[in-house]
Amino acid sequence: MERTIFVPAFLYEDTKIFYETKGKGVPIIFIHPPAMGRKVFYYQGLLAEHFQVVFPDLSGNGDTVGPEKTVTIQGYAEEIKAVLDHLEMDKAVILGYSSGGIIAQEFALSFPERTLGVILSGGFPEVLSETFRYEHILGMYFVKHFPGFLRYVIAASHTNDKRVRNEILEHMKKANHSMWFQFYDRSLHYSCTDHLRNLNVPLLLIYGSRDFVNQHIRTYRRYVSFEAAIIKGVSHQAPTKKWQIFNRIVTGFVEQHFK
Numbered sequence: 626m627e628r629t630i631f632v633p634a635f636l637y638e639d640t641k642i643f644y645e646t647k648g649k650g651v652p653i654i655f656i657h658p659p660a661m662g663r664k665v666f667y668y669q670g671l672l673a674e675h676f677q678v679v680f681p682d683l684s685g686n687g688d689t690v691g692p693e694k695t696v697t698i699q700g701y702a703e704e705i706k707a708v709l710d711h712l713e714m715d716k717a718v719i720l721g722y723s724s725g726g727i728i729a730q731e732f733a734l735s736f737p738e739r740t741l742g743v744i745l746s747g748g749f750p751e752v753l754s755e756t757f758r759y760e761h762i763l764g765m766y767f768v769k770h771f772p773g774f775l776r777y778v779i780a781a782s783h784t785n786d787k788r789v790r791n792e793i794l795e796h797m798k799k800a801n802h803s804m805w806f807q808f809y810d811r812s813l814h815y816s817c818t819d820h821l822r823n824l825n826v827p828l829l830l831i832y833g834s835r836d837f838v839n840q841h842i843r844t845y846r847r848y849v850s851f852e853a854a855i856i857k858g859v860s861h862q863a864p865t866k867k868w869q870i871f872n873r874i875v876t877g878f879v880e881q882h883f884k
Contacts (some may be wrong), residue, residue: 632644632645632688633645633646634688634689635707635711637704637707637711638691639691639692640684640689640690640691640692640694640704641689641690641691642681642682642683642684642689642704642707642708642711643681643682643687643688643689643690644663644679644680644681644682644708645663645670645679645680646677646678646679646680646712647670647673647677647678648672648673648674648675648676648677648678649676649677650675650676650677650884651676651677651718651741651879651883651884652676652677652678652679652712652714652716652717652718652741653672653676653677653678653679653717653718653719653720653744653875653879654679654681654705654708654709654717654718654719654720655669655678655679655680655681655720655721655722655725656681656683656701656705656719656720656721656722656725656726656728656729657680657682657683657686657722657725658722658723658724658725658808659686659724659764659800659805659808659809659812660686660768660776660779660797660800660805660808661686661779661793661796661797662682662683662686662687662688662796662797662799662800663680663681663682663687663796664687664792664793664796664797665722665783665793665864665865666680666722666864667789667792667793667865668789668864668865668868668871668872669864669868669871669872669875671868671872672872672875672876675876675879675880676876676879679708679712679717681704681705681708683701683704683728684700684701684704684804685800685801685803685804685805685807685808686799686800686801686804686805687796687799687800688796688799693801693803693804694804695807696804696807696808696810696811697811698727698728698731698811698812698815699731699735701728701731702728702731702732702735702736703735705719705728705732706732706736706739709739714739715739716738716739716740716741717739717740717741718740718741718742718743718744718879718883719732719733719740719741719742719743719744720743720744720745720746720875721743721744721745721746721748722746722747722864723746723747723748723838723861724808724809724812726745726746726747726748726749727748727749727750727811727812727815727817729743729744729745729748730743730745730748730750730817730824731815731817733824733826734817734820734823734824737823737825737826740826741826741827741882741883742826742827742828742829742878742879742882742883743824743826743827743828743829744828744829744831744875744878745828745829745830745831746831746832746863746864746871747831747832747833747836747838747839747861747863748830748831748838748841749838749841749844750816750817750818750821750841750844750845750848751815751816751817751818751844752812752813752814752815753840753841753844754837754838754840754841756837757837757838758813761809761810761812761813762813764809765806765809765810765813768802768805768806768809769802769806772802772805776794776797776798777794779793779797780793780794780797782862783862783865783866784862784865784866789865818844818848821844821845821848821849822848822849824849827852827878827882828845828849828850828851828852829851829852829853829854829874829875829878830842830845830851830852830853830854831853831854831856831863831871831874831875832853832854832855832856832863833855833856833858833859833860833861833862833863833866833867834855834856834857834858834859835858835859835860836859836860836861836863838861839855852878854874856870856871856874
């Protein structure tokens with residue numbers, strides 16, 4: 626018999642936001658990239674041994690349901706704040722993966738009183754490399770013309786575990802295509818570089834050694850203090866492909882600063 630898993634939700638404005646949460650202790654909220662939803666953090670559920678982990682689906686993604694709307698990074702940051710409000714959390718560590726990291730940064734800059742710290746995996750304050758810019762443009766093209774192919778490529782690039790890959794793939798099928806496209810577009814044109822000096826909480830940057838996005842670390846170095854961890858033998862997909870090391874790094878950072 627198939628087991629039904631209850632996923633809690635709450636109403637925010639006109640959208641029913643779904644999330645998963647488990648564990649106790651310092652809260653960490655995880656923010657996913659375009660279309661991937663909370664399933665990309667499959668292995669970070671194990672961090673519930675040490676902390677309270679929260680995995681929301683942003684509007685237009687995964688199980689979260691509501692009318693199609695215009696995507697803004699500020700709007701997504703406000704959704705994360707709504708999750709904190711719903712769970713009655715004063716503050717949380719905000720962890721963003723890839724383009725989810727720009728939402729994490731926007732949240733921290735907009736709501737510093739609600740932010741314990743920020744962790745960025747494959748993070749960037751703005752798209753500064755031509756390669757990364759073309760990756761966004763290519764993603765937008767495939768969302769419009771070949772979304773099924775793009776879903777498969779993204780899911781397959783994140784894990785060799787067939788079961789986890791299928792979970793991510795099936796979850797991606799729920800994404801609203803227009804909002805998926807907009808998320809890429811907003812990510813491409815976002816910049817918080819000029820405001821990084823206002824980021825006054827502990828900041829951890831995690832990159833794969835093979836990830837061309839890690840060149841953005843130079844920009845952070847000019848504007849803000851941070852800790853950095855480079856994971857060898859992986860490109861952008863550190864949370865899934867090197868999850869053991871990734872989880873240890875996150876655990877060490879949170880225990881050092883917030884326990």
